Amino acid sequence: MLKKSNTVFFRKIMAVILVAAFSAIVLSSCNFLDFFKKDSPTQPEIPEEILDDDKELKFEGDYLVGFFMYFVLPDGTVFPTDDFKSPDMIGVYEYNGMRLNDDGTEYLYSSSFFGGGLFNIRVGIGNNGIAPNGEISIEATFIYTHELDGAVAEIFAVYQKEDRELYTKRAMGEHISDLSSGKESEGIHSSFSTDTLKEELKASKTDKNGVKTEIKYTASVKITFLKTDELLSAKIYEYDNNANLLGANEFDKDGIDRYLTELDYGYGNRYQTDEACEYVVIEEKYQRKDGSEYLFRKILNKATYDKTHVFYFPAGDGLIDGKVLAFFAASE
Helix, strand or coil: CCCCCHHHHHHHHHHHHHHHHHHHHHHHHHHHHHHCCCCCCCCCCCCCHHHCCCCCCCCCCCCEEEEEEECCCCCCCCECCCCCCCCEEEEEEEEEEEEEEECCCEEEEEEEEEEEEHHHEEEEEEEECCCCCEEEEEEEEEEEHHHHCCCCCEEEEEECCEEEEEEEEEEEEECCCCCCCCCCCCCCCEEEEEEEEEEEEEEEEEEECCCCCEEEEEEEEEEEEEEEEEEEEEEEEEEECCCEEEEEEECCCCEEEEHCCCCCCCCEEECCCCCCCEEEEEEEEEEECCEEEEEEEEEHHHHHHCEEEEEECCCCCEEEEEHHHHHHHCCC
């Protein structure tokens, strides 16, 4: 049995040990908590995108999908229309929408809208089209006659929102000056200008493992303006292998259709030559703004009959009523 003095001494020693242990635990706990504080010098700064690695990737801008334009004539008249959804509009744009299957499920579809007055239209759609990681490119040539001299071309970019809504935004205005005639051998001449609209959208995030995800969308729209004198009439001469004339057909804007049949495929009309025809000569008669006339000729050999030729007849309002021909031998 311990003596009282020894018991008191033992209790004091145990109290000192407990106080020291408690202090150590408290200090250790404080250091442990400090380690997880964001402002602690031992804790590296966490990038915001890692803190929010579950966020949905979205572009800040809308998709550029094409262009639309109209003309303001010297008297202030808008021609042909300032409504980009009108069938009379001048422009090209793509559209992505949703449709319903027979079972009620939705599916994505894409449509192209083409306006009047445009030729050599090329639409390229890469990857997903109008969607993340997609791309589109549009090229078109606008051919006009002197009736539009002095007008201003108001050019608009066409955009599509995530919710499929379409809208336009003015991009630029071009003054259609009174251009002089070009080389007589070219028929169509006087390259006025080429306007290009471009867009590149990007969005990215990095997950907690440091893996970066990026989406992007690119679009390019190129518009070329060409002026032409007025095509009055045309002749097609057919020749055999010995350069003997087999026959000729002459026509104007109103008479060309009687020589044509619509192609079974592709775009344009079929013109069938004599079975002995080896080449044709296309002769076009043009009239300048001052009333003077000139001829333009082009030769097509039988080997190139599958190539088309466009007769750019004037519509009378500054636009062109084009007739596309594809030449075929009688045996084809």
